Amino acid sequence: MSKCNGGKSADCGCNSETSTPVETARRWFLKSAAAFTTIALAPNVTLLAYAQEGGAQQPGQPRGEPVTAQKRWGLLIDLSKCAEGCEACVGACSRENGWKAEGHPRTDAQWIRKVNIKNRKSGVERSLPVMCQHCDSPPCVDVCPTGASFKRADGIVLVDKHICIGCRYCVMACPYQARSFIHEPVEDQKSYAPRGKGTVESCTLCVHRVDAGREPACVEACEAAGHKAMIFGDLNDPASEISQRIAQFPTHQIRADLRLDTGVRYQNL
């Protein structure tokens, strides 16, 4: 180790007053190196990455930013347009998310079902699709002992199957019987809709589609079937079609007496 003598010697490591071409190059390198991030992953292994701000979501690109409470996703189902006997939404959900009847009607998974109701006095009949109502105060989240049942910031109620222990408290707590327990081993799941034996599941409002800027499969299927009974949108945005319809027409929440503030609303119930 040679001692520094004020930048006069050639092998001196400190800064000198005069700028040599080598030093200019070195300064440029240090300046440009500030635009990079060098991370030591392990001894002798480094990784260079551009230290740039993550931009807004590009169309066709997967979502890069966390969801926020600015949006609250909801569904409005106009029962005057929902045809009795039509199960387009149920079939679309099953195909999209990979759940199907396993031959055990009492215990098979069912994310969405059609319910026919009739007023015995007046004889008025309605057919309505019932699924997870995506409550603002979800009882399934209250009772979950592990935190697996949770409400996402944008109002979608989900099950984190990684921490679900299959206790089925949420199945009991849900007033809409929207949750199912998987009893059978599952194979060849959809990559975007993982599901497996021993966990609870329910309608996810097609969260993988929502994160990609698309509508849930049931809404798309209802439109394709020519009914257009379902509208998906942001309940927090007064300009959205769903909010305008809710502001204009009387709509209902099922079991509104429980004051769960559901995200799924029904018109002409």
Place this chain on the structure above:
Amino acid sequence: MMGAQSYIAGWAYVLLSAMLVSAWLAVPAYAQEGANPAGTRLAMAPKPARGQGDKCVAPTDWMRRNHMSVLTHQRDKTVHDGVRAGPFDLKGCISCHAVTGEDGKAVTVADPKHFCRTCHDYAAVKVDCFECHASRPVEGEQSSQLNTERDLAALADYLKGKSP
């Protein structure tokens, strides 16, 4: 005294030459072991399937040791925050490292040749991922490799501990 010293020195020479000879004899044995894969420790080491791209989303050595942590981190961000862009998604590993079976389709985790199983069988570490997740790529879906600047920035933030 001189006699004793030369006696010791003599034996030292004999020992040294014996060691050299044995070392020289051992060389062909090592070479033979390398050439003959059967029954050697090296041959028993797992050989996981290579990915389709030029390189993995992070250096291979680092991925061997840390893939479980980054997969768990990304899993929580995806499930709870809806962040679906990122280099460490299981779907990306599965589609990039898919192994084609005899029927021309990608093998599931039921096959010992499956990318994850090659090492996990060797290390006797059970993975639960595929009790829910698909263990082979779903047809018509693209692999997600680390190719955008945002992915790199997210990786950098995570490794620096800045990640939310």
